Amino acid sequence: MRxxxxxxxxxxxxxxRDIIGLYPLKQLEKALIHVKKAHPDAEHLILMGDLTHSGHTEEFEMLKAAVKGYPIPITYMLGNHDKRNSFIKTFPKIPLASTGHLQTRIELGNDVLLCLDTLNGPPYPENQHNGILCKDRLDWLNKELDKSINKRVSLFMHHPPHNIGFPGMDKIKLKNSSDLFKIISQHSNICHIFTGHVHRTISGHTNGVGFSIFKSTCHQTPMALDADDSSLSVPEPAAYGIILFDDQSIIAHTEDYEIAIQSSSTSLDAMPD
Ligand SMILES: [Fe+2]
Ligand SMILES: [Fe+2]
Structure with missing residues (x-):
């Protein structure tokens, strides 16, 4: 398995500066330490957007320092809280797609992972947190899919293109999801969509493909199916995603490492009835 x-x-x-009492850099450092210890065999680490809270260069510099010398190759993606120009200024050596967006192709045996840039901007209108895939980005995706006809394809994007059942979050999903679903309907080898943005573990099926959403390393969204507010946050334990690929399956695990750190494993066989 890869x-x-x-x-x-x-x-x-x-x-x-904290977020509801949590310090995002400390939270990230805990995750990076856990991944390094538990998964030294991981071939890739994808950072799936909202790398920063405000898109400031200073915040991207903190990220650069935190991952310096990290032993697993990293792919960076952007979310609605980021600013592309600040990212490029801080990471000038990270290659961009020919369109100027942060879109990347990762090859993993027979799997192709296409990482899309759904950041809506520039300009970055205040309180506009929807994602977008403009014509340039969709054209890039079509070209990459043309090169992947005999491969199994997974899409990685910060914004889910589908509803998740929280009205507030559904208002700030990918704005032009119908354009993406049209492309998906034309490519039967697209198997799964991985996203972030919602700060919860969620899975399901949409428009013929499966989807998985992972938790944040910092604050989480509460379970509130009637919530119209997309900014609700709770300090529930953080998690990261582990994705396994074999000939048959794409397998998505969520590692709630903060819970795992607190509890030691006990064999059920060793417990009294
Ligand atoms: Fe976020
Ligand atoms: Fe987001």
Whole structure:
């Protein structure tokens, strides 16, 4: 089996600034230490957007310092809280797609992972947190799919293109999801969509493909199916995603490492009836 790790919604803030009592840099560091110890065999680490809370260069610099020398190759993606120009300024050596967006193709045996840039901007209108895939980005996706006819394809994107049942979050999903679903309907080898943005573990099926959403390393969204507010946050334990690929399946695990750290494993066989 081949393995990759997904860390999403890091929301780094400048030194000393918290989010509901959580310090995003400390939270990220815990995740990075856990991944390094538990999954030294992971072939790739995808950071799936909302790398920063405000898109400031200073916040991207914190990320750069935190991952310096990390032993697993990293692919960076952007979310609605990021700013592409600040990212490019901080990471000038990270290649962009010819369109200028942060879109990447990862090859993993017979699997192709296409990482899309759903950041809506520039300009970055205040409180506009929807994602978008403009014509340039969709054209890039079509070209990559043309090169992947005999491969199994997974899509990675910060914004889910589908509803998740939280009205507030559904308002800020990918805005032009019908354009993406049209492309998906034309490519039967697209098997799964991985996203972040919602800060919860969610899975399901949409438009013929499966989807998985991973928790944040920082704050989480409460279970509130009637919530119209997309900014509700709770300090529930953090998690990251582990994705396994074999000939038959794409397998998505969520590693609630903060719970795992607190509890030691006990064999059920050793417990009294
Ligand atoms: Fe987020
Ligand atoms: Fe987001």
């Amino acid at each position: 393995k990759i790790i997904v860390i999403t919604d890091i929301h780094l803030r400048s030194a000393g």
